[in-house]
Amino acid sequence: MTYSGSNYRGSASVPPAGGGGGARVAAAAAGGPTRRGLIGSGIGLVASIAATGGGFAIWSTARTTDADLERPFDLEAIPEDDRPDRLNEALNILVIGSDHREGNSEEDARSDTVILMHVNEDGTEAYGVSIPRDLYVHIPEYAAASNYPEYTGSNAKFNAAYHWGGIPLTVLTVEGFTGVRIDHVVEIDFAGLVQVVDALGGVTLDIEPADAPDYYDETGVTSIHGDHRFFPAGPTELDGEAALDYVRQRYQWNRGDFARMQHQQQLIKAIMDSALSAGVLTSRSRLTSFIESTSDAVKVDTEFNVVSTAISLMDLRSDDLVFMTTPNLGTDTMDGESVVVYTYDLENPENDNPEATTLWDAIREDTVSAWITEHPDLVGGEAAEE
Structure with missing residues (x-):
């Protein structure tokens, strides 16, 4: 079976950025992107709101936020020989949500959520591809891994890459199989x-x-965490703690982790809608609070330019994003573990998972719209039989 994530698609409206492809892609990352990970892109979204409706004081806050962001990830330090070539001006942002909790060591954290965001060369289309944390892939050898470098160079669940080697190894792993x-x-x-x-x-x-x-329970769902809060079925207002609780659940649905990824994508849409609501647009205090809170909440790479992102994202809305999940072969047991099978032939995935390999080709070549036209069943919230 092949599972796909939610589809939120409208007429894309990301305007071309005068500053080139880098600004456009930063825009995508800032505007759309998972639950914990994708929300980091909200920095640029809020900055764009500030630019259009918040006045000079808010825009100044956004510029200050850009300067004060924590930037621990230097992608330029990754050996160039180990990385794919850039084929065009369309750029890609990896949005990562770690399961690090306050009081716990960062060395014990894993990438609980990962979405690859793609914005086309013209800045008119935006796509998000969820990567299951249990996807069974090859993790490249990486002597500089902060944890367990001896484990690298082996096949394992995708989220082990973050645990073993942090952001650099996660980037290398994604680049390796895509x-x-x-x-x-x-x-x-x-x-x-x-x-x-x-x-x-x-x-x-x-x-x-x-x-x-x-x-x-046809009336809703009960959390298996903490105080076991109950979420009534249908549209429900949630604060931060409740939203986090809901998008962490997975055992309560037959689709398991695929349901959770769909809910993560829905949260992205909800955050964008809330940020662009009339109340946010007209309230300087809420805008300022959001910008400042977001700057404290995320980490970005050294080249992420929030101000350029803001300019590029002025017209982006939640319905302009198309979400999907990495095409896969369902769940199975490999090396004694229950995993999401990317392919049974990691050296030649095109043999049994051509949909995935052609998706990555489309992202590299900036032809995702055409790929979706050919594979409409892989853009949606339901499981589809192959």
Whole structure:
């Protein structure tokens, strides 16, 4: 079976940026991108709102935020020989949500959510591809890995790359099995998501009732974490803690982690909608709070330019983003672990997963729209039989 994520598609309206492809792609990262990870892109979104409706004081805050952002990721330091070539001016941003919690060591964190965001060369189309954390892939050898360098160069679940070697190894792993050049990185953790949602005054999510046998409840879904809060089915207002709780759930649905990825994508849409609502646009205090909270919540690479992102994102809306999930062969047991199977032939994935390899080709060649036209069943929230 092949599973795909949610589809939120409208007429794309990201305007071309005068500053070139880098600015356009930074825009995509800032405007769309997962749950914890993609929300980091909200920095540019808020900055764009500030530019159009918040006045000089808000715009000044955005510029200050750009200067004060924590920038620990230097992608230029990754050996060039180990990375794919850039084929055009369309750029790609890897948005990462780590499961690091306050009080726990960062060395124990894993990439709980990863979405590859792509903005086309013209800046008119934006796409997000969720990468399952349990996707079974090859993790390249990386002597500089901060944890367990001896484990690198082996096959494992995708989120092990972050645990073993942080952002650099995660980037190398994604580039290795996709062939797509990563141009920017945005990272956010649990606390960051809560900050962002609360700075917006909350979000509204359409809660999916539990359908897994052990959790079935047509009236909603009950969290298996913490205080076991109940989420009533249908549109529900959530604060940051509640939104985080909901998008962490997966066992309550038959689709498991694929349902969780879909809910993550829905949260991105909800955050964008909330940020662009009339209340946010007209409230200087809420705009300022959101900008400042977001700057505290995320980490970005050394080349991420928030101000350029703001200019490029002025017209981007939630319906302008198309979401999907990495085409895969469903779940199975490999090396004694339950995994999401990317391919049974890691050296020649085109043999049994041509949909994935052609998707990566489309991203590299900046022809994703045409790929979606040919594979409409892979853009949506349901599982589809191959």
